[in-house]
Amino acid sequence: MLDDHSRLAGAVHQPALVRLHRSLSRLRSVITVMNTGAHPDDEANGMLAALRFAYGMRVVVACSTRGEGGQNALGPERGGALGVLRTAEMEEAARRMDADVAWLGHGPNDPVHDFGFSKNGDDTLRRWGEERIVERLVRAYRQYRPDVVIPTFLDVPGQHGHHRAMTRAAERAFVLAADPSAFPEHAGLGLQPWQASKFYLPAWSGAGYAYDDEVPPPPTTLSIQVAGGDEVTGLAYRQLGEWSRAAHASQGMGVWRDDPVDQWSLHLKLQTGGPSESESDIRNDLPASLADLAGAPGLTQVAAAALREAQEHIDAAIAAFPDRKRIGEALGRAARLIEGAKKDLDREIVDRMGHRLDRKLREIDAALFEVHANAVRAIFKGSCHPGARITLDIYIDAPGLADLTVSPRLPDGIEAVETARQPGHVQYAIAIPASASHTGNYPEAYDPMGGNGEAGVIVSGDVEGHTIRIDLDPEEPLKIGPLQSLSLDPAIAVIRTGDGPSSIRVQAMGAGPVEWQAPEGWNVRTEGGDWIIDPPKRAGAGSSRLIPIVDGRPASQVRTIAYTHIRPTSFIAPVEFKILTLDVALPPDARIGYVGGGSDNVGTHMRRLGLDVTDLAEADLEAGSLSEFATIVVGIFAFGLRRDLRAATGRLHRFVEEGGHLVTLYHRPTDDWDPDHTPPRRLVIGSPSLRWRVTDPSAPVTVLKPESPLLTYPNRIEANDWQGWDKERGLYFAAEYDSIYEELLALNDPGESPLKGSLISARIGRGRHTHVALVLHHQLDKLVPGAFRLLANLVQPA
Secondary structure: OOOOOOOOHHHOOOOHHHHHHHHHHHHHOOOEEEEEEOOOOOOOHHHHHHHHHOOOOEEEEEEOOOOOOOOOOOOOOOHHHHHHHHHHHHHHHHHHOOEEEEEOOOOOOOOOOOOOOOOOHHHHHHHHOHHHHHHHHHHHHHHHOOOEEEEOOOOOOOOOHHHHHHHHHHHHHHHHOOOOOOOHHHHHHOOOOOOOOEEEEEOOOOOOOOOOOOOOOOOOOEEEEOOOOOOOOOOOHHHHHHHHHOOOHHHOOOOOOOOOOOEEEEEEEEEOOOOOOOOOOOOOOOOOOHHHHOOOOOOOHHHHHHHHHHHHHHHHHHHHOOOHHHHHHHHHHHHHHHHHHHHOOOHHHHHHHHHHHHHHHHHHHHHHHHHHOOEEEEEEEOOOOOOOEEEEEEEEEOOOOOOOEEEEEOOOOOEEEEEEEEOOEEEEEEEOOOOOOOOOOOOOEEOOOOOOOOOEEEEEEEEOOEEEEEEEOOOOOOOOOOOOEOEEEOOEEEEEHHHOOOOEEEEEEOOOOOEEEOOOOOEEEEEOOEEEEEOOOOOOOEEEEEEEEEOOEEOEEEEEEOOOOOOOEEEEEEOOEEEEEEOOOOOOOOEEEEEOOOOOOHHHHHHHHOOEEEEOOHHHHHHOOHHHOOEEEEOOOHHHHOHHHHHOHHHHHHHHHOOOEEEEEOOOOOOOOOOOOOOOOOEEEOOOHHHHOEOOOOOOEEEOOOOOHHHHOOOOOOHHHHOOOOOOOEOOOEEEEOOOOEEOEEEOOOOOOOEOOOEEEEEEOOEEEEEEOEOHHHHHHOOOHHHHHHHHHHOOOO
């Protein structure tokens, strides 16, 4: 195993010269552009990559939710945990295009959250609170001071309601951010009114396999065209954008395109002072560089001359790449000139343009650091919880910065004591106070230049006659979690009322002494190191929750979320043991094979019901005896996630023909679902999905075939089985299908025509194929009784 010093080179995400070039490219512009969206993956990555890397603009993505109400094509994270994963993905996507992220919503407990798909912008604003989301956008405008604001989507029918709400709020905030009477409490946060200069709408349709804009986009007033591609990689900016989008792997984003054209069409909706007669460049009427700032009214001749000269040195530094000596000398002169110009500005000018000069100095600091440093790594070691003692190791490979000061940045109340120092390495001992609060699951912002999270490393000192200050992020963020992390195995139990009371054995792992807070009639005892939960002798149908107590407090669990495309992160959640007691019968002789893609818990839920379930691996699909099973259930997205499943479609078709029952849970059109070859008979998944989904979880359900065995045996599905559903009824409904399929249900959102492709089934040969586009897997996770009763029917033998 390599030691920490040997691993320095491998810790760098990009080669040193690439990092240096990227840091220099920031210096070309003093313009900030903000792109607004509702979810991680809403950003216009290709266009933003062009604005950042070709023009040098600062790019900020303002995102209203953490995407916690969406789907996960990678793994089991749902709800709050999915929000943590998608937050990490958004930060990685932003890192790849050197963009800031301004988070407006803070997870599922915040009113501004992803509550699932919405077809209505008005309803979204009602649920979020229109004034709340507008205030948060105004705050972001005043903090980041964008010159240009560009929503990704249009506020038009046929578009996601969250997208529509964000575009509407972004336009309102554009006006209000400049009004001193709007949200005056922002002054207490050090924020002053700010008037952005331009508000663009996309002059492209947001329609696709998911959305269906009902009106054409507005006319193009500006076409952004960038020729030549990225100077570092040679890629088109759209390709760099797809590399960034690929970070949203839980949503299946990122598509490589050969020879894309770097062109984007925009519609100028609002402009301070009125639009120009013609606009040939997004930078028209904006101060694009320090030299442009030098022409601002009110500047003294001394300050103006200093800014023009500073721009000349910046240009010289960029032209000198990769000559580090010449770059450093030029940037040092530029920094000193900007600092001198700042001293010669009056208060009114500082309020108007001081943020641009401060930003440029910070960017120069970062570039000077890259000139002289190869790498700095900060690593926290030890379990971090209230009362803990941990260490911080800082490894420095910066031969040109021998006189720099390197020190930890830590939360208030936490101190570090230096315990070791040698060339290239400093170690600190850190004591976490017992009173320290847990770190939240959702960071409030992301800055690609560092300073993220509660802790970092401050590098400061004199470089090229200028004092730099850099805030570097540790390899993994400092996150203070609970002293005891508890996990339960299992954490959910399903009890069938007809079976009578049955004890449940639970393992509580990872914590010390545990007590239980249980509903009346429930008993918890220990046996052989495990916990035994005894239900009441006459437990009625319903849900119960038992809360483990550790050190006098409800227990928490720390779950690590680690995928290769993101930095490892964690999710802290309360622990509870959930029990669903329900009246449900199981089909006899239902030996079930389950083919999961890792995106649902249906196999586990079937076992909780008491069904005989076998997980089918690649060898089983390729050469196993499928005839051993009465029913095979294919989990959501599985055809898109498992090549072995796609290769086994012929065997699955024969399984059906020979008497088996194949149940396919919902798939997207993009999940390698070939309508003519994936299912046993032609079945087309509806697209765009907005037209083939029912988002109201309480939408009335009309039973079209009331005597179908799937709705009557072994449980008669009644009206109350459709009660208590969460988030939505279903999506990716079947749109076209062979006439052999029977439509079992009809349902629709208010004001829309009934859809009949949510549950269809066909007798094929001696067997049956049933396709389920209801969000059954989500209802099972939410312990909706009717979902379990319907599932027991769906897995019956053909």
